[in-house]
Amino acid sequence: MLQAKADWYWFYDLDSHTMRLNMTDFVFVTACKASKLIPSAKQTVAFSVADNQSYTEFYSIVEEQLAVSEAICAQIALNAVAQKKFMRPEQPKSWYFLEQHKLKRNLFDQVVMLKSEMQQGIFLIIDENNEFASVMLLSANMKLDERKTLKQFECIKVLQNRIAPLQQPHSVQSRNHA
Known part of the structure; x- marks a missing residue:
């Protein structure tokens, strides 16, 4: 390290x-x-x-x-x-993501998955409380809808019910930001 x-x-x-x-x-x-x-x-x-x-x-x-x-x-x-x-605090933008009723995550799992209508992405929980979580995208990018795409390492705030556990260990590709 x-x-x-x-x-x-x-x-x-x-x-x-x-x-x-x-x-x-x-x-x-x-x-x-x-x-x-x-x-x-x-x-x-x-x-x-x-x-x-x-x-x-x-x-x-x-x-x-x-x-x-x-x-x-x-x-x-x-x-x-x-x-x-x-980063400035932001309002939740949960509407981009599908609710995850059946998939409950272990509270120790901080690398999670969120799904939009278009795609799914791997995220790291940066900060959270009982209602919301600020998450940072680890996937290369994620299409949220026809117009909006998140880029790697961008953050978004969502309701906890949008967060799902990862099903198995994943690998993440990194991009340079120079």
């Missing part, structure tokens, strides 16, 4: 309009959409102890629940931390 260092820091790149993490030897470009960032995201901030704890938790979840490489685990976990830390 890629270990965080004390000199890591988040910054917003004005030229590319991207949220980035300076990781000493290289810069990680997150998939956060500039239009959805909280105002304070444009300030340079340290990769905090809380960020490192979230990173470690997300990494462990992905490593345990998906059949992916260490590099992809790190990419997913860092994007999850960035999404949770810097």
